[in-house]
Amino acid sequence: MESVLNLSLKEVAMSAINQKLILQGIGWDVYEQILEEYKDSNGLHFAFDDGFLEVEVPLANHEIPIGILSDLITTICVESDIDFRNVGSTTFRKRAKAKGCEPDTAFYIQNESFIRGLLEIDLSKNPPPDLVIEVDVTSPSLNKLPIYAALGVSEVWLYKGEKVIFYKLYGGVYQEISNSLSLPILSSEKTTEFLQKGLKESSSKWFKEVRRWANKR
Helix, strand or coil, X not given: CHHHHHCCHHHHHHCCXXXXXXXXXXXXXXXXXXXXXXXXXXXXXXXXXXXXXEEECCCXXXXXXXXXXXXXXXXXXXXXXXXXXXXXXXXXXEHHHCEEECCCEEEECCCHHHHCCCCCCCCCCCCCCCEEEEECCCCCCCCCHHHHHHHCCCXXXXXXXXXXXXXEEECCEEEEECECCCCCCCEXXXXXXXXXXXXXXXXXXXXXXXXXXXXXX
């Protein structure tokens, strides 16, 4: 691992298939060392699961769907007078569980008031995000669901290039659900429809359509 650290992880990941690298046998202290070293870098995402470390350089086919889904949640919350906080790719981790992740994006909705005004979030003191979005359109990939289950995230949206699937945490594992826990007016079917339109339509037309839909609910 020391030889890898002496290289640029971004350069190594960019040379890997789909600009994603999975390393094995990584200790927690090394994981935290990497997070510290790359804390000011927006060009890498890290996920850690008990010795496995995923290093990803996000591509356009990854970032664009994330932006559309984030805009969808933001627009619906604003139109519905729901308080929320988008904390983006904040690093969430628990040493005791040997798990950590930087979501593609994460939202506090039900628990927004508990982190309001905070610039740093510590899961030993603060609740986990209510909703995490993961876009996984490449392989190989580390399965993020066990990580988020260990962190206590109650809802995960997963998009693998076809349909946005909603999951809720129940008994320590995720189960697929049809409607969002955080935003019950949204079904996975409607979310997928809005995402596909967002990929094709002009942004101004799309925002107007989402606002009209939200105001009719």
